[in-house]
Amino acid sequence: xxxxxxxxxxxxxxxxxxxxxxxxxxxxxxxxxxxxxxxxxxxxxxxxxxxxxxxxxxxxxxxxxxxxxxxxxxxxxxxxxxxxxxxxxxxxxxxxxxxxxxxxxxxxxxxxxxxxxxxxxxxxxxxxxxxxxxxxxxxxxxxxxxxxxxxxxxxxxxxxxxxxxxxxxxxxxxxxxxxxxxxxxxxxxxxxxxxxxxxxxxxx
Numbered sequence: 001x002x003x004x005x006x007x008x009x010x011x012x013x014x015x016x017x018x019x020x021x022x023x024x025x026x027x028x029x030x031x032x033x034x035x036x037x038x039x040x041x042x043x044x045x046x047x048x049x050x051x052x053x054x055x056x057x058x059x060x061x062x063x064x065x066x067x068x069x070x071x072x073x074x075x076x077x078x079x080x081x082x083x084x085x086x087x088x089x090x091x092x093x094x095x096x097x098x099x100x101x102x103x104x105x106x107x108x109x110x111x112x113x114x115x116x117x118x119x120x121x122x123x124x125x126x127x128x129x130x131x132x133x134x135x136x137x138x139x140x141x142x143x144x145x146x147x148x149x150x151x152x153x154x155x156x157x158x159x160x161x162x163x164x165x166x167x168x169x170x171x172x173x174x175x176x177x178x179x180x181x182x183x184x185x186x187x188x189x190x191x192x193x194x195x196x197x198x199x200x201x202x203x204x
Contacts, residue, residue: 008125008132012091013054013188014061017073020104021116025063028124032188036073048080049175050185055081057189061091061131065115093127095119143192150183153199167202
């Protein structure tokens with residue numbers, strides 16, 4: 001992807017395996033990107049619950065490596081959501097099987113295949129192009145919920161913050177989460193105005 005090409009704006013949240021995949025994809029698409037941290041997703045109940053909620057709210061795109069490990073993680077995510085391929089639930093984007101080795105690695109993978117981090121930018125851009133959305137000027141620069149907002153609204157750093165986070169998690173149908181994890185979830189599952197409405201309800 002050339003330096004003057006705009007990022008592809010997506011409404012869906014994209015699920016990738018690792019942090020290097022996230023960095024690579026973040027240079028190509030304008031979207032929320034979550035990592036499974038490899039097979040750690042199997043035991044991470046918070047991340048599983050978050051993915052289920054996101055699938056229902058915005059829909060998700062699964063973009064894992066094309067090797068056996070990537071296929072296993074893809075299958076696991078589909079199973080925890082319990083849905084079929086659907087633009088409003090799960091979209092599967094498959095990386096072509098290309099032989100090679102990532103630059104940062106000393107040896108190729110077991111199957112000698114490039115992962116997301118090693119794939120050509122243009123190939124990835126072409127895979128995502130058909131899911132792009134046009135964003136009206138009025139939607140640019142949307143206000144994000146920040147750590148300061150969380151503190152001011154009593155969800156972190158104050159007496160009773162843990163209990164208040166628990167109420168917010170219950171409202172959003174999420175398991176108990178740390179402040180940072182919940183902040184990430186809230187930014188995906190609601191906009192700033194909706195968040196403030198929910199937060200004010202807890203103070204009523």
